[in-house]
Amino acid sequence: MNRQDFLKQLADILIADPGALAPQARLASFRGWDSMGKMAALTLLDADMNIPVPLDWLQKCETVGDLLEFVGPHLKD
Amino acid sequence: MIQDIATHLPLNRLNNEDLVQALGRWTPDEVFAKTGIRSRCIAAPDETAVDLGEKALTALLNRQSVDKVDFLLFCTQTGDYKLPSSACILQSRAKLSKSCGCLDLNLACSGFIYGLMIAEGLLKSGISSNVALVNCDTYTHYIHPKDAVCRPIFGDGAAATLLTSSARGRIIGFDFGSDGDHALKMYLPAGGERMRSFRGGQNMATDSSPADPEFIRMDGPEIYNFTLHAVPPAVQGALAKGQLGMKDIDYFVFHQANAFMLESLRRKMNIPKEKYVIEMADTGNLVSASIPVVLAQMRSDARIKAGTRTLLCGFGVGLSWAACIVEW
Numbered sequence: 001m002n003r004q005d006f007l008k009q010l011a012d013i014l015i016a017d018p019g020a021l022a023p024q025a026r027l028a029s030f031r032g033w034d035s036m037g038k039m040a041a042l043t044l045l046d047a048d049m050n051i052p053v054p055l056d057w058l059q060k061c062e063t064v065g066d067l068l069e070f071v072g073p074h075l076k077d
Numbered sequence: 078m079i080q081d082i083a084t085h086l087p088l089n090r091l092n093n094e095d096l097v098q099a100l101g102r103w104t105p106d107e108v109f110a111k112t113g114i115r116s117r118c119i120a121a122p123d124e125t126a127v128d129l130g131e132k133a134l135t136a137l138l139n140r141q142s143v144d145k146v147d148f149l150l151f152c153t154q155t156g157d158y159k160l161p162s163s164a165c166i167l168q169s170r171a172k173l174s175k176s177c178g179c180l181d182l183n184l185a186c187s188g189f190i191y192g193l194m195i196a197e198g199l200l201k202s203g204i205s206s207n208v209a210l211v212n213c214d215t216y217t218h219y220i221h222p223k224d225a226v227c228r229p230i231f232g233d234g235a236a237a238t239l240l241t242s243s244a245r246g247r248i249i250g251f252d253f254g255s256d257g258d259h260a261l262k263m264y265l266p267a268g269g270e271r272m273r274s275f276r277g278g279q280n281m282a283t284d285s286s287p288a289d290p291e292f293i294r295m296d297g298p299e300i301y302n303f304t305l306h307a308v309p310p311a312v313q314g315a316l317a318k319g320q321l322g323m324k325d326i327d328y329f330v331f332h333q334a335n336a337f338m339l340e341s342l343r344r345k346m347n348i349p350k351e352k353y354v355i356e357m358a359d360t361g362n363l364v365s366a367s368i369p370v371v372l373a374q375m376r377s378d379a380r381i382k383a384g385t386r387t388l389l390c391g392f393g394v395g396l397s398w399a400a401c402i403v404e405w
Contacts, residue, residue, distance in 0.1 A: 035226050036111045038298035039337060046305045047345040055259060055306065058298055 001049060002076045003068075010067065013040045023065030041067070049074055078197060079246030079403060080239040082373040083137035085129055086360060087233055091217075092116040100225050108229050109358075113336020117232035117361030120215045126153045127163050129235035130213040131170045137209065137237040138171065146239075148178040148205040150195060152188035152212045152365045154394070155219065156181060159268075167211065178205070185263075186332040186393030187253070188212055188365030189236075190401050193389075194251050196240040210238040212365040219265055221287035226297050230335055232361025236369035245383075246405055250319030252311050253399035262299045263394045266290035300393065301338055307398045309346050311390055315400035325386060326352065326402070328375065332391040333357035333367040365391070372403075381405050 001009075011018040015032035027033045032040075038058055045051045051074050061067060093105035093115060109115055120129060130151060138146070149164050149171075156163035164179035184191050192210040199205040213235035220227045240246075266272050267290035274291075285291075308331070316322060329348050331339060336355050343353045356371050357363075363370055368389055375381040385405045392398040 035297040036337070039301045039341075042298060042302050042305065043337075043341045046302075047341045052306065053302055055299060055302055058302065 001074075006071060006075060009044055010041070010064070013037050013044065021064045023063065023068060025064045026062060027064065027067070028062070045071065078200065078240050078243070078248050079193075079405070080241045080243065081137060081141055082236060082238045082369050082376065083133050083140070084237075084366070084370050084373045085132035085136060085235045086118045086370070087120045087124060087129065089119040089121060090116040090359075091119050091232075096229060099222055100228065102225060111335075111337060112229050113339075113355060113358060114229065114361050115358045117217070118234050118363070119217050120233040122218070124215070125157050126155045126213040126215050126235070127157050127166050127170065129215070129233065130163075130167055130211040130237065133213065133235035133237035134167065134171050134209060134211055137239055141239055143207050143239060143241070146173050146177060146207050146209045148180075148196075148199050148208045149173060150180055150182060150192050150208060150210045152182040152184055152192050152210070153214050154183055154185055154265075154364075155215045164211075173209075184397060185214070185364050185395070186334065186362075186367070187391035187395065187397040187399045189238075189368045190251070190253070190389055190391045190399035191397075192238075192365075193240070193248055193401060194253070194399070197248055197251075200240060200242045206242055208240045210240060212236045212238075212369055214364040214366070216293060216364055219291070219293045221285060221289070221292040224287040224292065227293055227295050230362045232363055234360060234363040234366045234370055236366040236373065238369055246403060248401050248403050250315040250317075250321070250402040251399070252314030252318055252401070254307065254311065254397075256303070256307070256396040259299070259303065259396050262303065262396065263293070263295040265293050300396075301341075303396050304334070304338060304342065304392050305345065307396070308342055308390055308392055311392070311398050311400040312346060312388060315388060315390070315402055319402045321386070321402065323348070326388045327385045328352055328354055328380065328387045330354045330368055330371055330375070330387050330389050332393065333360070333371060334362055334393065364393075
């Protein structure tokens with residue numbers, strides 16, 4: 001999965017326009033970042049991209065940039 | 078080993094229409110899409126886990142010619158009292174022999190598998206000949222009406238399983254584990270020694286808050302993440318201990334946590350859809366009763382018959398998990 005595809009899927013989870021996903025954007029500011037949204041993000045990372053997410057990491061993840069930094073090494077571009 | 082399973086589900090239902098009205102968010106279709114649940118079984122305010130468990134156990138004993146259950150295991154986290162154990166109360170209510178051993182298990186969604194483990198130990202050691210395992214909770218009494226995390230998920234229900242020393246329903250490949258480092262990812266703060274009763278019992282007064290310590294707290298995403306870590310190795314562990322492969326299993330019956338979580342686990346483990354059971358749309362998450370309630374239905378509609386192999390896996394509060402394989 002490349003960065004563009006990841007951002008598109010993340011935008012679906014956050015119920016946001018992909019253009020709104022600036023690295024500094026706070027995840028809590030998006031309507032989709034509720035309990036189910038976080039579970040969907042975990043599914044995207046773990047089940048779809050095969051990137052195990054350490055327990056408790058999600059609580060420290062505050063911005064889109066935090067997510068991008070975590071998945072960066074696993075993206076194709 | 079497993080001879081029969083009987084269930085009892087309360088008649089009261091909470092459907093998605095009433096739920097969204099109470100929560101003031103989402104639509105009924107959105108709740109179904111997020112959880113796979115249309116309605117939940119809800120115990121009446123004065124109906125306890127012992128009450129529901131008694132009905133399931135009575136149904137079991139009425140159709141089995143077992144005149145002497147010599148051990149009763151009751152898995153619940155919502156017993157009638159802190160003491161005595163609910164199993165002793167149930168022994169009296171079900172008119173079991175006074176020579177019957179009675180033991181409560183304080184476990185949630187892994188509790189059915191743990192109960193099977195203990196029952197098998199009792200039977201194989203010759204300590205018991207007929208073990209009744211009752212699984213029942215009334216979590217909905219401990220969930221605040223405005224709790225948008227727990228209330229869409231949980232229901233109430235009971236299952237009673239009879240285990241004997243016969244060769245039918247052989248159980249193999251027990252695999253289990255615990256992670257108390259994350260025990261407070263899902264817990265009920267008040268009622269134990271750390272915080273004695275806050276307001277008492279089942280008070281759902283409108284002036285209370287979901288954050289009050291008398292109500293269950295669940296970090297849903299972290300619990301979900303835990304299952305992604307714990308369940309695949311537990312499944313592989315059960316298969317390895319049973320010297321079987323994925324292809325040897327006819328049905329994978331996991332704790333019915335929520336449909337979204339179950340579908341993610343299925344995809345992660347590449348389990349074929351036709352071998353994977355998700356049946357909670359009209360019950361909700363029944364905690365430790367969820368697996369036996371599904372097994373009872375599968376026995377009833379002949380999906381489970383002699384020779385069928387089911388892999389069971391329970392996971393949740395504790396954090397705790399366990400898996401095993403039943404050869405019916």
